[in-house]
Amino acid sequence: MRIFVAGATGAIGRSLVPMLVAKGGEVYGLTRTPSKAAWLQEAGAEPIVADALDAPAIQRALASVRPEIVIHQLTSIASASDVRRFDEAFAASNRLRTEGLKILIAAARLAKARKVIAQSFCGWPYARVGGAVKTEDDPLDTRPARRQIRTLAAIKQLEATVSSLVDLEGIVLRYGTFYGQDTGLFEPGMVRMLRRGMLPLIGDGGGWWSFVHVDDAASATARAVEQTSRGVFNVVDSDPAPARQWLPLAAAAVGGKPPPSVPAWLARLVAGEHIVAMMTRARAGSNAKIGREWGWSPRYPSWRTGFKEVAATLQPR
Secondary structure: OEEEEEOOOOOOHHHHHHHHHHOOOEEEEEEOOHHHHHHHHHOOOEEEEOOOOOHHHHHHHHHHHOOOEEEEOOOOOOOOOOOOOHHHHOHHHHHHHHHHHHHHHHHHHHOOOOEEEEEEEOOOOEOOOOOOEEOOOOOEOOOOOHHHHHHHHHHHHHHHHHHOOOOOEEEEEEEOEEEEOOEEOOOHHHHHHHHOOOOOEEOOOOOEEOEEEHHHHHHHHHHHHHOOOOEEEEEOOOOOEEHHHHHHHHHHHOOOOOOOEEOHHHHHHHOOHHHHHHHHOOOEEOOHHHHHHHOOOOOOOOHHHHHHHHHOOOOOO
16 A cells, blocks of 8 residues: 655654554655655655645645555654744644645646545634533534634635545544643653643643553554455544643653742733643543544553553663
8 A cells, every 4th residue: 555644854744654554555755854854764665755735746745656555644843842922832733734735635636545634633622611621522612712713714614625525535633732742741841841840830720631651552543454344544643632631640750840829811921822721621532432433542541551651761861
């Protein structure tokens, strides 16, 4: 099976590409960084160096490869440690979610691919009403915080585009908050903040979060390659939790100070309404659908053990 992975050297791609190769896939990995081509070769994939927003280059690449499966794992985030200017931090990723996806789908059609799998996000985009844990049938937010308006619009556009495909099998994977070695919650900037007590517990810490280890996100994506069902699937672990539970344990795992408590009104002034909403009113996601329909379950069913395992690989303070 020929598989084209756009964003093959990103957080998930680094785990996904070797998995696909191990399953016997003929994998082609897109990266815009020439220096990363060697890693793709070592992982058993054929590297393709191009800009995902260069439509002619992407069309030529897919025309030469003629993949059966096209996987969109395109992101561009400098650091997860400062999201006070949320839409600005995710501006490049949002362009890849919209314009990049459009380019990829057009090229996939011309190359006669049969399936497109795209990355989305599970967590704060859910409407902050009702129960703490949401399914794929629950609505997304219609009144996001001001600094998240453009990012949520891009997520909605990606999901609507892929879900409405008729000539291609479309699958949207809503990943939980990533963690892994040097990734997501454990990227160096975040680890420094956790260790120094710079991530406060805001208000009652009642915002619910879903996490997923990057290896589990990759395994779910590899499973999606094999499926015939379309639609949206939450890819999260089995232990959604409020911030007041996971934040102190994350700090402790990396040898950090207990997070200080900050009232919501003060955090709103300093960091913004979107940060307060994520930490006090966000909703998590359920993995029941992907388990039921695909038989997928995470290797790390709880972030509680996953955090400790990843933290054990970090350099001492």
